[in-house]
Every structure is written in structure tokens, then in C-alpha cells.
Amino acid sequence: xxxxxVVGSLNMDLNVETPRVPSLGETVxxxxxxxxxxxxxxxxxxxxxxxxxxxxxxxxxxxxxxGAQLTEGLARAGVDTSHLxxxxxxxxxxxxxxxxxxxxxxxxxxxxxxxLTLQDISDLESVIAASDMLVxxxxxxxxxxxxxxxxxxxxxxxxxxxxxxxxxLSEDFLALADILVPNESECLILAGLSADPADGLERVEEAMxxxxxxxxxxxxxxVSSHKVVVTLGGDGLMYNDGAVxxxxxxxxxxxxxxxxxGDSFTGALAVYLANGATFEDAVDFAVAVxxxxxxxxxxxxxxxxxxxxxxxxxxHHNSNREPS
Numbered sequence: 530x531x532x533x534x535v536v537g538s539l540n541m542d543l544n545v546e547t548p549r550v551p552s553l554g555e556t557v558x559x560x561x562x563x564x565x566x567x568x569x570x571x572x573x574x575x576x577x578x579x580x581x582x583x584x585x586x587x588x589x590x591x592x593x594x595x596g597a598q599l600t601e602g603l604a605r606a607g608v609d610t611s612h613l614x615x616x617x618x619x620x621x622x623x624x625x626x627x628x629x630x631x632x633x634x635x636x637x638x639x640x641x642x643x644x645l646t647l648q649d650i651s652d653l654e655s656v657i658a659a660s661d662m663l664v665x666x667x668x669x670x671x672x673x674x675x676x677x678x679x680x681x682x683x684x685x686x687x688x689x690x691x692x693x694x695x696x697x698l699s700e701d702f703l704a705l706a707d708i709l710v711p712n713e714s715e716c717l718i719l720a721g722l723s724a725d726p727a728d729g730l731e732r733v734e735e736a737m738x739x740x741x742x743x744x745x746x747x748x749x750x751x752v753s754s755h756k757v758v759v760t761l762g763g764d765g766l767m768y769n770d771g772a773v774x775x776x777x778x779x780x781x782x783x784x785x786x787x788x789x790x791g792d793s794f795t796g797a798l799a800v801y802l803a804n805g806a807t808f809e810d811a812v813d814f815a816v817a818v819x820x821x822x823x824x825x826x827x828x829x830x831x832x833x834x835x836x837x838x839x840x841x842x843x844x845h846h847n848s849n850r851e852p853s
Contacts, residue, residue, distance in 0.1 A: 531582040531803035533796075534660035534686075536650065536677040537570015538642040538668035539588050539603075539613075540622040541595040542788070542828055550627050550634045559627075566602045567624055567828040568642070569666040569693060572789050575829045576796025577664070578607040580818070580838070582803065585609040585660070587653055587677075588669070591621035591641040602829060612653055616641050622668075626788060632762075633788050637668060637694070645669045650676045658684040661803040664795065666691045671702075678705035687802070691795045692719055700743045708802070709740060709757045710795050716740065716759045733759055733767055734774050741769055756808060758798065760791055760819075768812055777812065780820035780845065789831050793822040796832075817842050 546560040570588055578584040586608050590596030592615050599621065603610050622640035626633055650657075650673050657663055663681040665674045665688070674690075681688050682705055690706035692698060695715040703709070703719065711719060713733055720736035720743075737757045758768040765779040797818035801811035818833060821841045825831035833841070 531577075531800050532659065532661045533574070533577045533582045533584045533664060533799055533803060534587065534657050534662070534681075535570050535574040535577070535584060535664045536587045536645075536657075536669065536674065537573065537664070537666045538568040538622055538637075538639070539566075539571040539586075539590050539596075539599045540568035540624045540637060540640075540642070540668075541565075541599060542567035542624045542626050544626045544628055544788075544827075546628045549629050550632075565827045565830060566599050567626075567788070568599070568622060569668050569691065569792055570664075571599060571603060571608075572792035572828050572832070573664055573666070573691070573796040573799070574603060574608045575606040576789070576793045576818070576832045577800050579832050579834045580797055580800045581835045582800045583609075585612060585656055587612050587645075587649070587656065589614045589616055589641045589645045589649070591615070591619055592617040593621055595621035595623070596641070606829065612656055614645070614649060616644050619644055628786060628788070633786070635788075639668065642669050645673045647673055647676050649673065650680065654680050657681050657686065660686055662687045662689060662799050664689045664691070664799050666693055667696060668694065671696075671698075675702060675705065678702075689795065689799050689802075691791070693791070695719070697721070703740065703743050707755060708798070709755075710760065710791075710798065711757075712760045712762070712791060716757070730761075730764075730767065730776065733761070737767060737769055737774060758812060760794060762787070762790075766794075766812070766816065768808070775809075777816060780816065782820050782824050784823050786826045786831060787823050789828040790819045790823050792828070793832055794819040797838075814838075817845070820845075 720739040797815035
């Protein structure tokens with residue numbers, strides 16, 4: 530069984546459905562409101578646990594109702610929450626999520642997530658060292674993310690970095706990750722390239738190659754070959770396989786809610802790689818997981834179990850076979 534350590538955020542998502550995302554200064558009447566557990570770190574932890582991994586979560590929540598609800602939800606999903614810190618100094622993080630027909634827009638207020646400290650990470654070095662894969666994002670302080678990655682590298686543990694939300698990162702920071710999983714805009718920002726719609730996917734491929742080169746010139750011994758996977762929403766994804774960039778199309782499914790699509794992909798990729806799968810097989814599996822995820826409403830509620838994914842893959846393959 531794969532052992533995954535997730536260092537990251539826990540948020541309560543405050544969701545409002547809307548026919549479209551409003552422009553600056555505009556008011557749009559929403560269709561509904563509900564709360565759901567979220568946070569990129571927590572979502573990825575739940576995704577990995579539901580897919581059969583042994584998952585431990587490191588993070589920080591407030592001493593409030595949302596914090597208790599998020600912790601209980603993780604535990605029900607099978608995530609080890611014994612290393613979550615509860616602080617009275619800040620409220621649990623929240624995310625304001627606007628859901629339109631085919632996409633979403635999110636504003637995150639970090640709250641207690643911003644109080645995850647270097648000492649918290651150092652105190653849990655043995656937890657990181659006992660894992661097969663460390664998964665991190667950027668919704669907690671960068672210095673704590675970096676410390677977790679450094680400890681993982683020191684113990685020979687693979688590091689998967691989901692660099693979201695997008696910020697400019699130094700080359701030595703990127704070099705601590707074995708696997709980068711940005712979306713299109715995050716990839717361009719990390720590579721220092723501007724978005725040019727006229728360039729299409731060629732611009733993304735250029736950014737990918739730049740990131741691979743950055744992460745290979747640090748002079749540090751690598752746990753494995755550096756990989757970059759760029760998720761492209763409805764356009765599928767691109768990833769590097771040595772010198773070759775491969776583009777995979779997205780599965781054609783009815784889209785209900787895209788909120789946790791990227792997190793489900795990241796969690797699934799981590800589980801399959803930690804279980805020793807080839808990179809191509811891990812990517813294929815993660816694509817299926819994210820496709821199933823977007824057919825359901827919510828963040829953690831939409832994340833599928835391994836049995837559901839395998840059944841989904843079988844039905845998808847059957848429906849795409851040529852009649853005999």
C-alpha cells in the first residue's frame with residue numbers, strides 16, 4: 530500500500546452557483562449556496578485515501594466549527610489526522626467558490642493555513658521520512674513547503690509539487706520537486722513566460738521544457754527523473770517523457786463541477802507513482818479519476834473510490850469499442 534504524506538491546506542468551501550462569473554463591479558444573482566470541505570491539501574489527501582493509499586495529513590486549522598468539521602471529514606475518508614495542529618490564533622481557512630456552468634472562480638482566505646510553521650514541519654520529520662511520496666501545494670507558507678521538500682529529499686522520498694496558487698518560484702525551489710503538476714497558467718508563470726493565445730499549446734510546451742531544464746541544473750542528486758505534467762482542463766494535459774512532450778485528450782464526460790478536478794488528478798498520480806506504476810500508466814489513471822470527479826458536485830464529496838474509478842474505466846472502454 531502506498532504511503533502518502535500531504536503537507537498543505539484545509540479550507541471550508543463556501544459555494545455559490547451562478548449562471549456566469551461576474552465582471553469587475555458587477556452583481557450577478559446566484560442559483561444556490563452550500564458549504565463543502567476543501568483546501569487543495571485536504572482534497573489531495575482525501576483523493577489519495579479513497580484510492581487505497583495510506584495517507585497522513587500535516588496542516589493547521591482554527592479552533593472552531595469549520596476546523597472540527599474538516600478534521601472529522603478527513604478521518605471519515607481514512608486520512609490520518611493525528612498531526613493536524615489546532616490553533617486559537619486564527620480562523621480555519623475558507624474559499625469562496627463561484628460555480629458557473631463549465632468552470633469555477635475561487636478566492637481563498639488562508640486563515641490558520643498561514644500559521645503552519647517551520648517548527649511544525651521539523652517536528653514531523655519522521656512522518657515525512659516514513660512515506661513513499663510527499664505531496665505539497667502553495668496554500669501554506671512557502672518556507673514551510675520548502676522545508677518539507679528538503680526533509681523529503683534528505684530521506685530519499687519522492688516529492689510531488691502542485692504549484693498552486695501560481696507564484697514565481699526560484700529555480701532551487703523547483704529543483705526540490707521530482708514531479709511538477711501545474712495547470713496551464715501556473716506553468717507559464719513558473720517558466721517566466723507570458724500567455725499568448727495565438728501560440729496555443731506551443732507556448733505551454735515551451736514552458737514545460739524550460740521547467741525541466743531549470744530543475745535539472747541544481748547539481749543535487751535526484752530521486753528520479755524530473756517530470757512535468759500540465760493539466761489543460763477540457764483540452765486534456767501535456768507531460769514530458771524524457772525529450773518528448775506528449776499530449777493526451779480529456780475524456781468526454783458531462784461536466785457538473787470542476788472544483789476538485791486538479792486535486793483528484795494530483796492525488797491519483799501520487800498514489801499510482803508511489804505504488805511503482807510507470808509514469809504513462811499513472812497519468813492515464815489520473816486522467817480517468819479527474820474525468821469521473823467532474824461529473825459530480827462538490828470538492829471532497831466528488832472524489833471517487835478505487836472501485837468506482839475501475840468501474841468507470843471499464844464502462845468508458847466498453848462504450849468506445851467498435852461493434853463486432
